[in-house]
Amino acid sequence: MNYFITELKRRNQTLYFFSLICLLGALVCIAMVFLNDTVVLGINAWYKPMKFFLSTVFFSCTMGWFMYYLNRPLHTMLYSWTLISTLTFELLYITLRASQGQLSHFNISSAFNGLMFSLMGIAITIITLWTAYVAFLFWKRSFPELPTAYLWGIRFGLLLFVIFAFSGGMMAARLSHTVGSAMETTQGLPVLNWSRESGDLRIAHFFGMHALQLLPLLGFYVTRTKQQIIGLSLIYAAAVTALLFQALNALPLVPMK
Incomplete structure (x- = not known):
């Protein structure tokens, strides 16, 4: 594990530190599960942002590791910051909604909520399409x-x-x-x-x-x-x-x- 952490930091310092921030976010959400009893859809509201923070940790670490093999520093830098910007937007909104005891996804109860749900979809589509291009490069080369x-x-x-x-x-x-x-x-x-x-x-x-x-x-x-x-x-x-x-x-x- 120590080797992986050290090597990930060497390969992609940007996603390495973003992963640490997301891990901290997950730990805060775990603490909130015990400190706050707000319920959404029959379960503590803080479980959802916790799961999304942890998923982002795994995704960021994995892509930081794999992108190194492409040997395209500029491409990797742009991908990394796109990942950070799109997923930070989603994580912050999911966390905000959890703190309010409200749904983040599928919430179209108002024009604003519908807009935010659509923006989350656009953000995820952007990073998924870029990841599809990365997949193409791995299959092509x-x-x-x-x-x-x-x-x-x-x-x-x-x-x-x-x-x-x-x-x-x-x-x-x-x-x-x-x-x-x-x-x-x-x-x-x-x-x-x-x-x-x-x-x-x-x-x-x-x-x-x-x-x-x-x-x-x-x-x-x-x-x-x-x-x-x-x-x-x-x-x-x-x-x-x-x-x-x-x-x-x-x-x-x-x-x-």
């Missing part, structure tokens, strides 16, 4: 200095991240995470709040996007050949796709007894 299985893990990790990041558009279009019941009445798993009454689109969204970390790790530490990591990546993609179709069919991941 060769990287003889990288272990083959690791490289293919990065390629598939980026590809699945982009695909399932855009699956968030399904939730935006429905103005709901869930399929088969009203979001406001859904009982969910602890902390995660994934619905136990109906289908929940966040599950495939979560596992698809975190292929960005999982598949490169499998490529580096577990598999030894290109064929092995491609096989694992395809199996993983099929499993996440099955989770998406399960949710679209209004079936919960962990049904209530």
Whole structure:
């Protein structure tokens, strides 16, 4: 872990420090869970910003690590600051709404709330499209200095991240995470709040996007050949796709007894 932290700081100091700030934000949200009992959709309001802060930590660290391989300093700098600006906007708004005990996503109860929800969508689309371009570069170029299985893990990790990041558009279009019941009445798993009454689109969204970390790790530490990591990546993609179709069919991941 010490090696990873030191090396990440060397590779991308900008995203390294942004990750530390987001980690601090997550810790503050954890503290607020115990200090504040405000509830949104049946769960403590501070769990949501906590999850988004932690997700941003993982995303920032991962992209800071991968962008180094492209050897494009200007491109990396612009990508890093775009990531920081778009996600800071989203994190601040989600945190503000949590402090007010109100929804951030799907909240179109007023013209202002609708505008902010749209701006969040635009911000996420911008960084996702840029990440899609980064994925294109990894698929287009060769990287003889990288272990083959690791490289293919990065390629598939980026590809699945982009695909399932855009699956968030399904939730935006429905103005709901869930399929088969009203979001406001859904009982969910602890902390995660994934619905136990109906289908929940966040599950495939979560596992698809975190292929960005999982598949490169499998490529580096577990598999030894290109064929092995491609096989694992395809199996993983099929499993996440099955989770998406399960949710679209209004079936919960962990049904209530």
